């Protein structure tokens with residue numbers, strides 16, 4: 001773990017030196033708490049949150065609800081738990097959940113939708129991960145007693161594995177309106193919804209207005225060390241608190257984490273455009289390399305996904321070569337690599353990643 005010196009802790013977040021020995025583009029989950037977050041954590045007022053007595057958690061929840069223009073919010077330990085709680089609330093065992101085939105909820109959450117919520121995912125490969133009513137409607141099961149019933153639609157904004165693509169407020173609203181008319185609920189996995197809002201120049205409230213529930217992460221691009229939020233109606237959040245406890249996520253003096261979350265919520269959205277500029281720069285540089293395939297115009301937030309097949313190397317081989325040059329990136333498929341920009345990688349780090357890729361691809 002990084003050790004922060006006393007002088008570093010007193011410095012402002014903006015002047016923190018950020019070019020580390022290793023350029024870590026595996027995910028925006030790798031960000032370390034900023035000095036401002038560490039200060040807030042050290043000074044946080046705390047209480048027992050299971051008794052609703054942690055003032056810092058309460059403040060974080062109130063602020064999240066206010067920012068999303070909703071009645072209530074709940075601090076949860078992880079995005080995965082937040083998504084599972086929402087699925088559990090909106091479905092019963094034996095129900096079907098419609099989601100995109102590359103959705104995080106389907107691919108990376110330990111099959112919890114089935115293992116714990118007892119639901120069957122019904123998927124479609126949406127172009128760029130962005131569902132539309134035209135894609136959703138044929139997946140809805142007829143309303144008869146002898147067929148499993150569809151209960152929920154899950155959207156992901158930004159879409160992680162599709163390369164940080166975004167749903168506009170209009171696209172989300174249309175899906176919500178039609179889903180509601182068909183008797184379905186809509187849950188929004190907004191792990192990176194602040195990135196989407198910055199890319200589109202709108203608010204997170206506008207991006208999620210008609211969704212029945214929203215999960216967003218404090219611990220991705222916003223840079224907090226731990227935690228996600230569920231947002232929705234007061235009734236939804238009251239139920240969510242019960243399921244959080246049932247799943248072992250009731251926490252005690254957790255204001256120390258909520259304090260970092262509050263700094264993340266208030267401060268980090270202001271600088272996400274920097275990550276997006278870095279991702280665009282990275283994408284443009286990568287697209288010029290022999291054998292690398294990606295459309296840099298599709299990179300609008302902080303995630304760059306590219307195809308390595310033309311280099312004659314698998315993603316695993318290429319990422320091993322990158323690692324030997326001090327650059328970390330995840331292979332997300334046989335020929336697919338994902339690079340994610342974030343607070344702890346600055347432009348110099350991006351240049352170093354590009355330089356390493358040039359050396360590897362031109363060899």
Ligand code: TLP
Pocket residue numbers: 026027028029077078079080081083104105108156158160189191192217219228
């Ligand atoms: N995503 C992680 C990995 O699990 C892939 C990452 O490195 O991007 N929704 C979305 C869209 C996510 O990207 C993630 C994490 C989650 C939910 C889950 O959040 P956590 O990790 O807090 O459970």
